[in-house]
Amino acid sequence: MLAKGQTVIQHMEQLAPKSAAEPDDRIGLQLGSLNKEISQVLIALDVTEEVVDEAVAAGVDLIIAHHAIIYRPLKGLQTDTPMGRIYEKLIKHDIAVYISHTNLDITEGGMNDWMAEALGIQNPVSIHEVHTETLYKLVTFVPKSHHQEVLDAVLNAGAGHLGEYSHCSFNTEGFGTFMPLADSSPFIGAPGKLERVDEVRVETIVPDGIRKKVVQALLKHHPYEEVAYDLYPLELKGRTLGLGRTGKLRQEMTLEDFAEVVKQQLDVPHVRVVGKPGRVIRKAAVIGGSGGKFMHAAMFKGADVLVTGDVDYHTALDALAAGLCLIDPGHNAEKIMKEKVALWLSEKLKQQGAATKVTASRINTEPFRFM
Incomplete structure (x- = not known):
């Protein structure tokens, strides 16, 4: 297939x-x-x-x-x-x-996390926060006979994540009523007859980026011809995502040695370096592509060095004066x-x-x- x-x-x-x-x-x-x-x-x-x-x-x-x-x-x-x-x-x-x-740059487990991991940056955090994920509450009503199947489907589609917890949901038993009309093909009941069915109200949280996927999973596994569900935005916010990553290195090293790590791990034949070769690097920042404009944000986060591409002459001079080291592996390092x-x-x-x-x-x- x-x-x-x-x-x-x-x-x-x-x-x-x-x-x-x-x-x-x-x-x-x-x-x-x-x-x-x-x-x-x-x-x-x-x-x-x-x-x-x-x-x-x-x-x-x-x-x-x-x-x-x-x-x-x-x-x-x-x-x-x-x-x-x-x-x-x-x-x-x-x-x-x-x-x-930029959505691949910013996302968790994306470009900048891959680069940070390659360079040995531990517990990386964003250099510049740009986006806070919107969360939605999904509410639907499922006959008890299909409750577990539908619940598993929406959770496996990515719903139900809250911080460091997954598969979060709330389930309440009750009963639903409906009357199938003449042209309907009901899963339960018959046209023209009022039905009362034991159902479970399922509530869970859905990040904005996967709403469509979760709803598709719900509709695919729900047995009813017409599926009742609600999706509404929450005051509770999801992950805060941003450009670049910074954190402490696994082990401190000189700028010269770290430049060799960058060359090897990002598979580039050369790098441009700003700073004294013997400068000790304890905390590093990285941003894919052209990230020179985030120099001050990296310094604010306490970075000793910023690894990014397309560094221009004046940015290099500013970094040198400010005491921030730079390593430019080129844009193609992405x-x-x-x-x-x-x-x-x-x-x-x-x-x-x-x-x-x-x-x-x-x-x-x-x-x-x-x-």
Whole structure:
């Protein structure tokens, strides 16, 4: 059984909810259709022509990338331009492109957590908080005969998480009444006859990012033809998510030694460094992509060094004057996401029993060469 495109993306949005993205970020489906079966998914950092050729050769139906293929508004679509040629090739081979960017950076267990883990940062916390998750209360009414099945379905879909606790719910027995009308096909009772049924009121908490998935699980497992349920926002807030991560290193080391760790763990041939090589590093911060503007936030959190890409000259001077070390491994260091997302998504599809294959792109999209 192959997974549908929408199903693949529902799994992806469980990892990186769209609601966690920064405003105006270019995320979501950017090209093609998800209304099809997906035999193979390719995970990429960037969608270059070489990556598209790789996808075509492998028979890929869907590319999930970190960086947007359509970043600036299109005024036209000319197929004799470099980007137009890429769009044309994707459309001709029916390859959809879906983008997961700052929502993947911000989410727990996403880009910045992967980078922090790779660099040995312990108990990481966000550098810059940007999003507090909205929680919803789901209330539904289930006949006692199907109570456990429906409860298990919504909890296994991700409902019921509260802090460090999972599978939280409240269940109250009572009775429900209804009269099936002439054109109905009731699970219990007969048209025109008032029914009184022993039911259980089920209440649980649902994070905003998985509302659709939880409701689908409810409707799939609930026996009634018409399912009564409520979803309403709560004053209680969920997780606070943010950009970047900071924390103490497993063991302190010099800036020079930590720069070697960064090179090895993020698989980059070189780094740019600001600070004295012998400076002792006890607490480090990391932010994928271009994070120089969060220099002061990292310092406020007590970091000795900030690891981030695309550091400009004046930011480097400011950091040097302020006593904050910098290590710039380049923007392409975010390629750590390819294997991580591929592994995560493969496992989710396997649990579902889908034969859809997920692979990480082998194309190096680093545009810079150092001579």
